[in-house]
Amino acid sequence: MGTTVIKLTSQKLKEARQYYASYIKPRKIPYASFFAKKDNITITAYNSGKIMFQGDNEEQEASLWQNNQSNKPKKERNLPENFAQKSIIGSDEVGNGSYFGPLVVCAVYASKNQLPTLKKLGVKDSKMLNDKQILDLAPKIKELVFYQELVVMPQKYNQIQPDYNAVRMKVALHNQCLHLLLEKIFPQQPEAILIDQFAQEATYRKYLKKEKNPVTQNLYFITKGEQYHLAVAAASIICRAEFLQKLDQLSFEIGLTLPSGAGEKSDKQAAKIIKQAGVESLGHYAKLHFKNTEKAKKIANK
Secondary structure, eight states, X not given: OEEEEEEOOHHHHHHHHHHTGGGBOOOOOTTEEEEEEETTEEEEEETTSEEEEEETTHHHHHHHHHTTSSSSOOOOTTSOTXXXXXXXXXXXXXXXXXXXXXXXXXXXXXXXXXXXXXXXHTOOOGGGSOHHHHHHHHHHXXXXXXXXXXXXXXXXXHHHTTTSOHHHHHHHHHHHHHHHHHHHHXXXXXXXXXXXXXXXXXXXXXXXTTSSSOOOTTEEEETTGGGTOHHHHHHHHHHHHHHHHHHHHHHHHHTSOOOSSSSHHHHHHHHHHHHHHOGGGGGGTBOTTXXXXXXXXXXXXX
16 A cells, blocks of 8 residues: 655645545544545545545556646647647547446547537546536537447456457557547548557557557547547546446446445455356456456455
8 A cells, every 4th residue: 555645735625625525534633624535545635735645556646636736737749739729539448447347448529619618518637527527527528529439348358358458458449439430520530639648659559550440640649638638538538427337237237336446345346246146257247357356266265
C-alpha cells in the first residue's frame, strides 16, 4: 500500500469534497475536512489543503488533482495549434484495470460546432465526475454526437485474451471503433484523430499492421487526452457509463455486488462466486488472467 500527499488551494479542496461526496465516510480525524474511501484508496483531506491518498494505485488518484491545478492543460508540442477548437475524433477505453466487468472502448466525433454544447453539458475528464453524473451525462452526449462503442464482456475477453495481450486487444478495439465511426460520418472528415495514449505510438502501429481495416492517417497519441479535447472526454464518459451499467448487470445476475478495480474486495467477491457456482463460472464475470483469480482460489479453499 502506497501513500501520496499533495497540497490543494481552498477552491480545489472544495471541488475535491464535492467530487468525493458519495465516498465520504464518518470518521473523526483531527483537523480533517473529510475522509473518503474510493475503491481500494482512502482519501484524507485536511483543512490546511493537504490531501493524503493511501492504497492501491494511489498515485494515479492523486494525479487527478495534481494535474488539474489549472483548468488549462499544458500546451503539447505534439498537437496542432488550437487543437481543442478543431473537429476531432477522440477515443478512450474503460475497464482494462478492473477484474470484474467488461472492457469498453468508444470513439466520438465532436465537430467544432458541437464543442460549446458539450462544454455546457459539463463534459470533462470522467475521473473528475462521480458515477451519478456520468450515468446522467452519457445519454445526453449520445444524442448530440456521432459515436461508436465496442463492449467486450468477460466471457468473450477470456476467449480472446490468450491470443491477444492487453495492448494488442486495445489496439484492435480502438482501431475498429475508429474505422466504423469514420464510415458513419462519411463524407465528413475529422481534422485529426486523438487516441488517449495507452502504449508507445510505435507499439500501437506495430499491432495496427495486423488489423483488417487499419486507420493509419492523422493519428495523435497523448496521455490524459481528455484534457486536450472534449471528444476524448465525451468518449471516456460513454465508456465509463457503459462499464458501470454492465457491472451492475453482472452483479444482479450473480446476486453479489461486484466492485470495480482489482483490489482485496475483488478477491473476496471472486472467492464467493467460486464457492457459490464453481471456478468455471468465474469467467462469466471476471478477467481470469488477473492475479485476483489465484488469490480468490486460495481464499475459497480456506
